[in-house]
Amino acid sequence: MENVLFGYEVNGATWFYLSSLLILSVFYRFNRFWSWRNVDLLVLLSLSPCVLIVRHASAGAPWVYVWLFAATALLWGRLLIDASLTRRPRYEQNLNPAGMTFLLCSALAFQVANIVSEEPHESAVNTVRMADELLKGQDSTETQSEAPSAGPAGRLLATTVVPLTGGAELVAARCLAVMAHIAVMFGLILVGRWHFQDTNLGLAMATLYLLLPCTAYDTSRVMHVLPAALIIWAVVCYQRPAIAGGLLGLACGTVFFPAFLLPIWIAFYWKRGAVRFAGAVVSVTVLLVASLIFTSADTASFTRQIIGSIDWSALRFEGGEGLGFWSLYDAAYRIPVFATFCVALVMLTIWPFEKNLEHLLAHSAAVIVATQFWYPNEGGIYILWYLPLVLTVVFRPRLAHVARQSTTATTSVQRATWSGPKAIMPDRQTTPWR
Secondary structure, three states, X not given: OOOOOOOOOOOHHHHHHHHHHHHHHHHOOOOOOOOHHHHHXXXXXXXXXXXXXXXXXXXXXXXHHHHHHHHHHHHHHHHHOHHHOOOXXXXXXXXOHHHHHHHHHHXXXXXXXXXXXXXXXXXXXXXXXXXXXXXXXXXXXXXXXHOOOOHHHHHHHHOOOHHHHOOOHHHHHHHHHHHHHHHHHHHHHHHHHHHOOOHHHHHHHHHHHHHOHHHHHOOOOHHHHHHHHHHHHHHHOOOOHHHHHHHHHHHHOOOOHHHHHHHHXXXXXXXXXXXXXXXXXXXXXXXXXXXXXXXXXXXXXXXXXXXXOOOHXXXXXXXXXXXXXXXXXXXXXXXXXXXXXXXXXXXXXXXXOOOEHHHHHHXXXXXXXXXXXXXXXXXXXXXXXXXXXXXXXXXXXXXXXXXXXXXXXXXXHHHHHOXXXXXOOOOOOXXXXX
């Protein structure tokens, strides 16, 4: 950025102060101090300084991770009780829609400039390199072992970027990161327009996503942004189980944690949509496995790529490795935490028996947040994994009447619900699928 504007320099701490003041001025409810909107904003802002300190001051990491875990625990508790909050008053932003649109475009320009001016993260570069090898049909075993990447789904999606950049790895890595953030932005806007029936809410969610300091700290980390983009687009397409299943299948092919969302989504669709949803996930899995065949020289290479495409280290209960809270303590303490996570996952899957969109959003976000407590390496800092989903929970209106709609679209009301800008609210007496 300093190459365009001479003398321009904004470090992480400065951006935290500036963006925090801007966020509070636009979204904070000054006339209702005791409101859930204000609590949500303060919790989200409390996560950003922790990430900043971890990135630049590892000496203070022990107490910072405790702070980070405490703020994450508050957020997790907030998500667990979200469905029980029956009063959802409409909170207007402290900026009109025209001003919000201008602020959104300005925040996007800032983040794009941030991606372009900084060195791409090694995971983004390695993902692009493996996508180039996929297009050329070359073996990717050695490249896969060099640095982390966004899984087989990441390299498959990156094949759309590599040819446009002429094979320039750094340019392609930057383009992939920009496209991931833009996908999240438009996904949030469409969730607000189509499912919340308020475009202004979509603009507010997308603007807050781009303004939060934790977004600026990890702009080029494709492994953080890409799965979140796929998940939020699955929410956009939740009325089409096959499309939502395909998107979640791709998300599972980037990193491991979206796999924990599958039980909740299958329980949400149940009998009349679960088969199509699960079938789409299986189809995408077969496609990803087939993509590994093209970059395997022999059977041994294919086996190594299958094993290496999954981050098995997250499931190893070994202490003293990497960075983060759990590197300081015996790995045995992670076992009860992981067991508690599994129990919570089962409870969120089976309760309540009939789920609506409120439960789908809150429970999915709660599961991703809960993975932060037992993830071994730098657990708690992967905020972009769950940030878009959490924003939909924070801004959503009352959605208890939006039941799981029939995928056969036999009525004009159901067809109109998917019709984009002209969509209407579904009938409040819509019969649940069960």
